[in-house]
Amino acid sequence: MSRGWPWPLLAWLAAGCSESLPPESRIDKLRLLAIRAEPPEVSPGGSSVLDALVASPPPDPGQSDPLTSYLWLACAPVDGTASATGSAIGACAYDGTSNIPLCAETPAAPICLLGASPSVTYAAAANALGASPARSVVITMIVADASVGGAIGCAMSAAGHDGVPTDPDHCLIGVKQLTISCNPIPNHNPRLYSLALDGVTQLPWPFALDGPDTVLAARRCPASLVGHSPLCPTGSGDEREPPPGAAPQCTSGTTDTTGFQVESQQVSYYASAGTLGPIRAFLQPDNCTGDCLQMPLPEVTRTVWTPPASDEASYVHNGLVRFFVVLRDDRGGVDWLVAQAKQQ
Numbered sequence: 100m101s102r103g104w105p106w107p108l109l110a111w112l113a114a115g116c117s118e119s120l121p122p123e124s125r126i127d128k129l130r131l132l133a134i135r136a137e138p139p140e141v142s143p144g145g146s147s148v149l150d151a152l153v154a155s156p157p158p159d160p161g162q163s164d165p166l167t168s169y170l171w172l173a174c175a176p177v178d179g180t181a182s183a184t185g186s187a188i189g190a191c192a193y194d195g196t197s198n199i200p201l202c203a204e205t206p207a208a209p210i211c212l213l214g215a216s217p218s219v220t221y222a223a224a225a226n227a228l229g230a231s232p233a234r235s236v237v238i239t240m241i242v243a244d245a246s247v248g249g250a251i252g253c254a255m256s257a258a259g260h261d262g263v264p265t266d267p268d269h270c271l272i273g274v275k276q277l278t279i280s281c282n283p284i285p286n287h288n289p290r291l292y293s294l295a296l297d298g299v300t301q302l303p304w305p306f307a308l309d310g311p312d313t314v315l316a317a318r319r320c321p322a323s324l325v326g327h328s329p330l331c332p333t334g335s336g337d338e339r340e341p342p343p344g345a346a347p348q349c350t351s352g353t354t355d356t357t358g359f360q361v362e363s364q365q366v367s368y369y370a371s372a373g374t375l376g377p378i379r380a381f382l383q384p385d386n387c388t389g390d391c392l393q394m395p396l397p398e399v400t401r402t403v404w405t406p407p408a409s410d411e412a413s414y415v416h417n418g419l420v421r422f423f424v425v426l427r428d429d430r431g432g433v434d435w436l437v438a439q440a441k442q443q
């Protein structure tokens with residue numbers, strides 16, 4: 100017997116959810132910072148493992164992190180590689196009269212359920228491309244804590260509120276685009292290698308209230324380790340991508356990489372207390388053109404963290420501050436590292 104979830108859980112999907120992040124770097128409540136697909140681009144018949152960076156401040160003494168639950172859903176593939184927006188979600192046509200099937204049982208359904216765990220796997224059908232060189236799958240994730248009835252309660256409340264969570268401090272919805280293609284040089288996720296606070300890599304980092312500014316450094320996988328370390332698999336460093344507007348290539352021989360350019364990347368910084376600035380670092384300079392697009396990207400980016408002042412001690416839960424650093428490329432690749440500092 101086929102199992103599934105009722106349509107009200109998915110009604111909000113047509114409203115169009117956004118994966119865009121708010122500009123604030125303070126993690127003072129439940130936040131969805133990133134959704135990762137590993138790999139971010141698959142061939143027909145291949146699979147991708149999905150997980151998410153769900154952030155929250157440290158719990159108070161005697162307390163634990165909020166108990167969260169998840170729902171993952173997928174649309175049927177659509178032609179092209181458009182961004183995961185409301186228009187892409189609208190392609191998930193559904194009449195609303197029957198249950199949502201499981202993707203494992205009905206992978207060709209307009210909308211299907213991938214699972215309800217922190218990590219799920221999407222399997223692309225062997226005929227997923229048809230006559231198209233590339234197709235997009237919009238994957239939607241709901242994460243919520245018990246105060247709103249978990250992920251199911253979150254989805255139900257959003258279904259009756261034009262697809263918008265009624266309690267966004269405890270109920271979060273995010274969207275991820277997964278690319279299915281015949282590209283012989285598919286995209287890979289970039290990788291962060293290490294984090295350091297004023298040169299210290301051993302955790303937890305020490306800090307004091309009213310302390311001096313410190314430098315938070317994020318290091319990507321060094322070129323010398325890419326392909327030679329489990330932490331830095333092939334494709335985790337600088338990657339070259341086709342120029343904008345280039346048609347996807349489906350070749351079995353040598354791929355023509357004429358005009359390919361180094362893929363841009365950016366790093367975003369978040370902390371549960373204190374102040375970060377800048378909160379984002381772009382690894383290519385502004386107005387990068389010509390030879391600039393062929394230059395290697397810097398391995399290390401830096402920002403300044405100012406520890407919380409005495410009158411901000413309420414943000415320091417149990418003497419701890421959490422840090423979250425997210426690395427993205429411009430084709431859906433994502434990685435992150437999480438660190439912690441302890442008040443001395």
